[in-house]
Amino acid sequence: MSTLIRRDLPTVVIVVIGFLTVCNLLVPRTTIDIFYKFSSIMGNMITIISATAVGIGIFYGVTAEYNMWRRNRTLAQTIVSGSFFVMLILVFSTVLYSWPNGYISTEYKWYQYKIYQWQAQSQYAVMFLYQCGAVYRVLRLRSMETIVLSICGLAFILRSIGIFTYIPGIMEFGLWVAGAPVTGGTRAATLTVTIAALVVSARALIGRESTIIEVR
Amino acid sequence: MAQKVEEKSIWEKLGTLDYRYIYATFIILCFIPLVLPISLPAKVSSITQDYYDTIMAVPDGGVIMSRQSVSLDVWIDTGSIFTNTLKILWSIPASRGITLIMVQGSTDALFKARDIEAKEAKPPADWVYGQNWVDLGYLPPLTTDAGIVSFLANFKNTATKDAYGTSVDTIPAYQKVAQRRADTTIANGYDIDLLIWFSWGCTDPDWYVRQYWTSGQPAYKIPQLFQTIGNCVPNCMPYLGKEKPIKAYVAGATGAAELEKLTGFKSIDPPGTMVADSLNLAGIGTVTFFIIGNIAFFGQRFFSKKKE
Numbered sequence: 001m002s003t004l005i006r007r008d009l010p011t012v013v014i015v016v017i018g019f020l021t022v023c024n025l026l027v028p029r030t031t032i033d034i035f036y037k038f039s040s041i042m043g044n045m046i047t048i049i050s051a052t053a054v055g056i057g058i059f060y061g062v063t064a065e066y067n068m069w070r071r072n073r074t075l076a077q078t079i080v081s082g083s084f085f086v087m088l089i090l091v092f093s094t095v096l097y098s099w100p101n102g103y104i105s106t107e108y109k110w111y112q113y114k115i116y117q118w119q120a121q122s123q124y125a126v127m128f129l130y131q132c133g134a135v136y137r138v139l140r141l142r143s144m145e146t147i148v149l150s151i152c153g154l155a156f157i158l159r160s161i162g163i164f165t166y167i168p169g170i171m172e173f174g175l176w177v178a179g180a181p182v183t184g185g186t187r188a189a190t191l192t193v194t195i196a197a198l199v200v201s202a203r204a205l206i207g208r209e210s211t212i213i214e215v216r
Numbered sequence: 217m218a219q220k221v222e223e224k225s226i227w228e229k230l231g232t233l234d235y236r237y238i239y240a241t242f243i244i245l246c247f248i249p250l251v252l253p254i255s256l257p258a259k260v261s262s263i264t265q266d267y268y269d270t271i272m273a274v275p276d277g278g279v280i281m282s283r284q285s286v287s288l289d290v291w292i293d294t295g296s297i298f299t300n301t302l303k304i305l306w307s308i309p310a311s312r313g314i315t316l317i318m319v320q321g322s323t324d325a326l327f328k329a330r331d332i333e334a335k336e337a338k339p340p341a342d343w344v345y346g347q348n349w350v351d352l353g354y355l356p357p358l359t360t361d362a363g364i365v366s367f368l369a370n371f372k373n374t375a376t377k378d379a380y381g382t383s384v385d386t387i388p389a390y391q392k393v394a395q396r397r398a399d400t401t402i403a404n405g406y407d408i409d410l411l412i413w414f415s416w417g418c419t420d421p422d423w424y425v426r427q428y429w430t431s432g433q434p435a436y437k438i439p440q441l442f443q444t445i446g447n448c449v450p451n452c453m454p455y456l457g458k459e460k461p462i463k464a465y466v467a468g469a470t471g472a473a474e475l476e477k478l479t480g481f482k483s484i485d486p487p488g489t490m491v492a493d494s495l496n497l498a499g500i501g502t503v504t505f506f507i508i509g510n511i512a513f514f515g516q517r518f519f520s521k522k523k524e
Contacts, residue, residue, distance in 0.1 A: 112327070157499050157503065163257060187454075
């Protein structure tokens with residue numbers, strides 16, 4: 001398949017769609033209505049494409065899990081992969097068995113209440129334990145970065161603990177930390193990624209983006 | 217010849233505690249409230265107070281939309297917010313003429329919300345289904361931008377029937393909403409006085425503000441209340457304020473405990489105050505280990521004998 005089909009044509013399609021979608025945000029609808037209509041149609045397409053991608057992703061995930069077990073037939077891997085397939089079959093069977101009630105069927109509710117809810121929350125509990133251990137081991141006031149991180153983190157934790165909110169100013173300081181430095185950092189990261197994406201797109205348009213032009 | 221094993225200093229020992237001791241400590245701390253109700257003191261924050269006041273300040277004859285996006289994997293942390301908010305809504309006297317529209321935004325909400333409404337947060341006698349509240353059911357299009365735009369333009373674009381299959385044209389509560397403002401033949405975003413929504417997707421505040429506040433011509437400017445986990449609070453802060461889209465939020469078990477203290481409504485599934493106590497004790501443990509770690513760090517730095 002030629003480079004035109006594999007690389008250039010998809011790039012042009014993506015750029016044109018992206019450009020027209022951005023125009024919807026920049027050009028008032030009262031001035032030019034077509035950008036809004038285009039954006040709405042693309043919005044519907046996104047739903048279809050996302051659902052298709054999820055389906056393909058599930059298929060890929062299942063095959064990847066199976067191949068992983070084939071390459072590494074140890075007891076631990078068998079338990080991990082086996083539990084994955086058991087859960088997959090269990091959920092699929094439950095929904096099929098209870099068709100057409102589906103999500104509101106007694107069987108699906110049983111699975112959600114008795115298995116999924118506790119399994120998911122246990123995962124978060126384990127993650128919480130690891131984070132607590134990390135706070136102890138990693139948050140040492142050895143540099144300006146860790147000092148600032150520790151102050152902000154502690155402020156937010158203390159604001160969330162009922163007893164400490166009786167200390168004057170803790171609640172207000174915790175709210176300020178949440179609203180200013182944390183939000184600022186998040187927005188800065190988002191803005192950086194967005195600007196980087198625009199720059200890469202522009203470079204791709206003028207043929208100077210090596211990641212698209214060639215594979216090294 | 218046997219190698220000489222250098223004994224660790226007290227500072228090194230403090231700084232390299234076995235992780236098993238740390239995990240065991242936290243497990244015990246989180247477990248205590250389960251067997252011994254403590255009810256640690258908690259101050260009701262101004263934001264939680266605003267949350268309650270905003271609901272109560274909806275004008276008589278107004279419309280509250282509750283977008284129930286329950287998620288079972290964070291139910292233990294957020295479930296009592298959902299349950300107690302429902303109890304707050306039911307506590308509004310029906311004589312005020314407020315209409316409540318329920319919409320489920322997740323598959324978990326589809327059955328969990330109904331279970332809560334059927335057991336713990338049953339509507340009182342004066343809240344009659346179809347008369348002053350309606351459940352439009354699970355609407356998957358509301359998970360997309362295009363779907364929300366269509367829904368806010370006219371609810372019937374997405375929901376022609378309620379959750380029980382009844383045409384909305386025959387439901388008095390729905391018709392009452394449609395006849396309120398602007399176009400009196402349709403129910404749309406301009407008829408909503410307050411939107412209560414839940415999410416633990418931390419980027420959702422941007423989305424909800426974009427769709428429910430700034431979109432529409434003229435803009436819908438629907439006031440919102442946000443139910444979430446603690447992590448997502450920073451993301452809603454830029455939109456939080458009396459003149460801004462999000463009037464207040466309740467976050468996590470701590471916020472739920474504040475809401476319980478403020479309203480007197482106790483949640484059973486899950487028990488909000490008990491979960492908050494576990495969280496509080498774990499927070500105390502976190503701060504304690506942070507202090508221990510740094511005492512060890514500075515002790516090693518300033519008081520340990522330097523190796524020759």
